[in-house]
Amino acid sequence: MNPAMNNSVVSIDLPFHIYSELLSLQTDDAKEPPEIIARLVKDAHHHLAWIHDLSELRNEIRKQGGLYTGKTEEEMIERLRKDRKEIFETEYSHLY
Numbered sequence: 398m399n400p401a402m403n404n405s406v407v408s409i410d411l412p413f414h415i416y417s418e419l420l421s422l423q424t425d426d427a428k429e430p431p432e433i434i435a436r437l438v439k440d441a442h443h444h445l446a447w448i449h450d451l452s453e454l455r456n457e458i459r460k461q462g463g464l465y466t467g468k469t470e471e472e473m474i475e476r477l478r479k480d481r482k483e484i485f486e487t488e489y490s491h492l493y
Contacts, residue, residue: 420433
């Protein structure tokens, strides 16, 4: 953002019912409409970042072969043991 824009002001027209809803979101730290809108924008950015991180996690799980769903208990235990052994060999085998 251009630093000169920090002091700029934009006016918007809102339907009264939207303005009333906006005021219903007042908190101790955000009482005025600009403060409420700033908080909502910050929350929206936080939410979008969370969705992005979740999407990356899902993609990583997919790349690694997915979750262990649909397998028997014995197959899941076998897979977990295999994974644990691989992690141990990768992370700790150089110590022994």
